[in-house]
Amino acid sequence: RKEVEQDPGPFNVPEGATVAFNCTYSNSASQSFFWYRQDCRKEPKLLMSVYSSGNEDGRFTAQLNRASQYISLLIRDSKLSDSATYLCVVNDEDKIIFGKGTRLHILP
C-alpha cells in the first residue's frame, strides 16, 4: 500500500463551485500534514498546514480524520486561478512524503 494516496483526477469543476478531495495515509504515527499546490512546470508551494481541529484559510478548509487516516481539502467559490495539482503531504518520522497529486481544472 502506498504511504500517501490521492485520487489523481482530473476534477473538472465550473467556476464558483465547491470542490473537495481526500487523501489517505498509511502511517498511523504521522504527526504533520500539509497541502501543497503545484502549477505546471513549477515547484510545489505550501497551501496550508492541516491541524487536528481542522483549519480554514479564506476559501480553503482542511480537515484531518486520524481514526480513518485521511485528510481533506475543500475549496469554496472556486476561481480559474485555482487550477493546479494539489499534493497531499504527510510525515513519516523525519521524511516528508508526497502523494501523487490531484489535478483540478476550473472551467469558465
Next chain:
Amino acid sequence: GAGVSQSPRYKVAKRGQDVALRCDPISGHVSLFWYQQALGQGPEFLTYFQNEAQLDKSGLPSDRFFAERPEGSVSTLKIQRTQQEDSAVYLCASSLEGAYFAAFFGQGTRLTVV
C-alpha cells in the same frame, strides 16, 4: 535571497556523464530534502539531511546517486554515469527542522539525459 535556490535550472547530460546539482537552502533551515519528480507524478523522496548529517538516504535509487551537505548549508546531489531513466526534475526543499515544519522548495533542476 530569501528562498531556496537551485542550480542549474536545466541540465542536458549525455548518457554516462556525471552531473552535480546544487541546492542553497533558506538561511537558518536545519533540514534539507531532495526529491525526484517524473512527469505527471508527485515528488519522490530521495534523501534527507539535518545539518551536515545525512539521516535518511533510503530513497536514492542506486549507488550512482550521492548527496552531501558538508557544512550544513549548501547541498550537492551527484549522479554518476547518468542513464536515461534519471531524466526528471530534481527538487530541493528546506525546513526549520525536520518534518514537523513546512518545507519550502526551490525551483528545481530539470535533468535530461540523452
